[in-house]
Amino acid sequence: MAWLRHGLLAALLALCWPSLAAADESPVLVAHPDVRTVHLTRDTTRAIFAMRQRTWPDGQAVRVHVLSNNDPVHGRFVKERLAVYPHQLQLAWDRMVFSGTGQAPTRVFSQAEMLDRIANTPGALGYLEREYLDDRVQVISVE
Numbered sequence: 001m002a003w004l005r006h007g008l009l010a011a012l013l014a015l016c017w018p019s020l021a022a023a024d025e026s027p028v029l030v031a032h033p034d035v036r037t038v039h040l041t042r043d044t045t046r047a048i049f050a051m052r053q054r055t056w057p058d059g060q061a062v063r064v065h066v067l068s069n070n071d072p073v074h075g076r077f078v079k080e081r082l083a084v085y086p087h088q089l090q091l092a093w094d095r096m097v098f099s100g101t102g103q104a105p106t107r108v109f110s111q112a113e114m115l116d117r118i119a120n121t122p123g124a125l126g127y128l129e130r131e132y133l134d135d136r137v138q139v140i141s142v143e
Helices: 002-024 042-049 072-082 086-099 111-120
Strands: 028-031 063-066 124-128 138-142
Touching: 028 111, 042 063, 042 072, 063 111, 072 086, 072 124, 111 124
Parallel strands: 063 124
Antiparallel strands: 028 124, 028 138
16 A cells, blocks of 8 residues: 555656646746845836836846847747736837937846846846846846
């Protein structure tokens, strides 16, 4: 009977493990270490990445950085953390640029460049996979 219990536990873990691993693989929101905000709501994060909110809660300017639309990390971040599609963000950016009411975020070409830009740009915000994190940036939780 004990072997049956262990077998069921192993099967349950095998079924749950991929979803747990996938959740852990989501890119995380990162900011310059001097940013005082440590938590953002999904709505605020979405507004910042849509370039509708241009300042942090303390009034400091937000400098948004993103990977290209066809980068899989960008796609996962936008879908999982912001609950929108990359093309929806691009449409919002294009609308603001063409109407003269705003600008698009700074585009970077790699996660290494993202890390460097976030670490060296006051007020910067972006996203990275966990393997790229180091002590030069801080993780911002999204609630």
